Amino acid sequence: MGAALFAGGRDGACGGAAQRSRSDEQRAGQSVTNTSPEVSVVVPSYRGVERLPALFDAFAAQLDGAPSFEIIVVVDGVDDGTSALVRAESRLTARSILFPENRGRAAALNAGFDASRGRVLIRCDDDLVVPRGYISAHSTAHSDDGSVGAVGLTRDIHTDGPYTRAYGEDAARRSLAHALSRPPKERWRLWAASCSITRDTWEKIGPYDARYRGYGWEDVDYGYRLHAAGIPIVVVEEALAEHHGPACSARARAVKAFEAGRARTTFRRLHPDAPVGEPSAGHGPWGLAVGASAHLLSARLAVTRGGAFVDRLLPVVPRPVGRKLVALAVEGAGLAGSRIPSTPEGQH
16 A cells, blocks of 8 residues: 655644655645644544535634644545645644545544644544534543543434435434433443544554444444453543534435444454344344345345435335334344454455
């Protein structure tokens, strides 16, 4: 694989495994600073040029007195203008890392954390809009001597449409309520789009597992490793962020469920002692329906077509019927994905 390329905004010094010389930085027009920020925010991004401005606006509006922070955007193989957007950002200490090919979210997170300089390391996905106290809240979570993993939950923001009305909004409400109700011993399952650790913890636990190449579970894997190491997971309610990139159709949601099912199989192979059971269709008439759906949705193309068919039905069927149809596609796709054998190389 080729080397990652760096591009800086204000104070865009480079770091990590792909260091460049001072003369290279000066030729690139970057300033060099020895002052390390308190917080590093790593933003993995794939085709994110239209999503990032809202995130940058939110970071530029952080409360007075927030700890110093830098933003590292890792462009995962497709530069759709994101690197130029980062270079043009004058309000923030921001820089980018450009992969010459797509390597997956785990590799992007690892590159960003390796290049970071802060004491507190935040992962923040590019489709979030964070509250004004976000940086302070994550930093404060790590102010004590003990190591913790800090989770900022997210709230899905949907655009109106048949899918949203039938399934999306209700599923988002139930998901957030379930996350808030999780007991401490299960909070490792919440490790996802907005979370933080200290540099000491990063060096102890190590990088994200790059064997997760598809959608999902690279984050849950890391949360479980924190849990297994005896590091408690805390929920930082002040860091609740808006998620502006949820699935907007039954097709998209079913495809995510299929890929997440595949990733779940990888997780169970890597962590056989983790309390994650064998996926099941369930019992009764609904279980029979989910099992039949999984049989029909045994490949990604079938999932795409099946989800699209449900989308065509949603505008014309009663909302409760639409909700059941989406749920059937999502649960069947997730079960189908979990039945695909995991390989030692991870997902492909």
